[in-house]
Amino acid sequence: MTPAPKTPDIIAVVVTFNRRALLERVLDALRVTPDLAEIVVVDNASTDGTTQWLASGVVADGVPVHAVTLSENLGGAGGFHEGLRLALERGADLVWLMDDDGVPVEGCLATLLEHDYDFWGPAVLAEQDPSRLCFPIRLPGRSQVVHAMADVESAAATNGGVLDDIVIPFNGVLVTRQLAEEIGLPREEFFIWGDDHEYRLRAEKAGARIATVVDAHFLHPATDDLGTPMAFGRTTYNHTPSDLKHYCMARNNVVNLRDYRGWLFVLAFVLKTLWFYAFTRPSAHRIRLSAEGIRAGLRNDFSGHRRFLQ
Template sequence: MPPAPTPPRIVAVVVTFNRRALLERLVDELRRTPRLAEIVVVDNASTDGTGAWLADQADLHGVTLEENLGGAGGFHAGMRIALQRGADLLWLMDDDGVPATGCLDLLLEHQGEFDFWGPAVLAEQEPSRLCFPIRLPGRAAVVHRMAEVEAAAVDGVIPDVVIPFNGVLVTADLAGRIGLPREEFFIWGDDVEYLWRSRRAGARTGTVVDSHFLHPATDDLGTPLMFGRTTYNHSPSDLKHYCMARNNTVNLRDYRGWPAVLAFLVKTVWFYTFTRPDAGRLRLSAEAVRAGLRGDFTGHRRFLGG
């Protein structure tokens, strides 16, 4: 009889910044998760005592960075550490989400079918609703309700759809082939770029519908515009918007082409001219787009303070 296959070494990679209470909640849940070999936490130079708390957690591999590198820099560092520590599978998540009971086990039922796959990401305040609206394969409109996702699933899976870096599994083999997230992105779009890079490399992606990851619904993601024919990812934060406009421009140019960049510019102008008029936000958008096209990833720093 051949020997039983060696179970994969699964390492959770968590990125945190100034949300110690939420981080502690997440770590408590991860500690209760079977089959998880190790937890790596990357602290983006928090000022709320997170670094000191991590230093006291003997069962974690905690790393506090010298400066805030955002989610992009945090996942870049965390994934590198996890790979160095022998991870076969990397389980990626931010500090404010939390996996539902059985999330990892349900994902692992599909090990070998995918290279980059994850759970359904639900709004923590209303779990019947998706935290991030998604476009189902073969459909033009986005969906917001979990019931629509369940109805569209094939054998419990939505193929070719995944919400990156929210409880997703990435194989070490894939990370070895395509590299790490683009740390210069800081926040917003780094996860999408990594997903699109994965697909370009032939990665198999999907969402396991019965596996759930809870995340607080924040900002005005998927705000309708153009009389409901499309949506726009508005954020009241100038930092988030600047990074979104800059990084989205780069991603669309590199992976979707100039017509997609033009469509994004039209949506941005429409949104801040008609949907939520804001001349200042239009100027900021133009500045961010120019920075992205120039390859300048420094402009966000003025919003960080201190």
């Protein structure tokens, strides 16, 4: 008799920082999720009582939780670097990655597991309005980005409910042990912004099978001004009110474009940034900050964001 195939060990990784209430919410959802072997929580040196709460054993019921607290805040990039490393070390065949402010809808993991990819995830919906995407995407064969879930469902209808070659990492995405061992861990020096995109680009370069499963849903608060229209509506810009996020975005985006797309794309990003903060949202401060981030990216200097953490 042929032995039944081994059920993969799936470990969820949650990265958290100073959002205990949101962490409790996502853990409540994960602890009752079938097929999960364990939950790894990476606490980025929180100061709001999260560390003490995790240490108290409050999260002992349901799927077991393994919590680690870092000695300093390493951002989402450092958190996912450590979380993925720990999950692999603890025997995961599949790792389910997410931040503390997102939450999988019931059945999300089961729907993802109906498909066989290397790096795949759910549709990430705006929690305030689940008829819209939280993060706008550009569909295959289209020049403009889309926000409406109806557009996504229509595009996936002819492909079994799947959008190939598109995924929003690290929001409820699954990554196989084989792929993680092949391409390595997220770049912890990025701190925040662009580390998830870089990981997808690395997976893409390695020939990984990437997809979004449209019927699997993951809720995430719609924040900042991602996808702000500019240039008379011809394109969008990922504006954020946070100087920390913007600095890291400018720096890390330059690194990603240089390493994976080429210098013409770097130039296009520089010009787009200048246009946005000169005409769309005029701000001399943001032009200066953008220049600092871009210069740091060109120099591979990943230390400048720390001044925002003081």
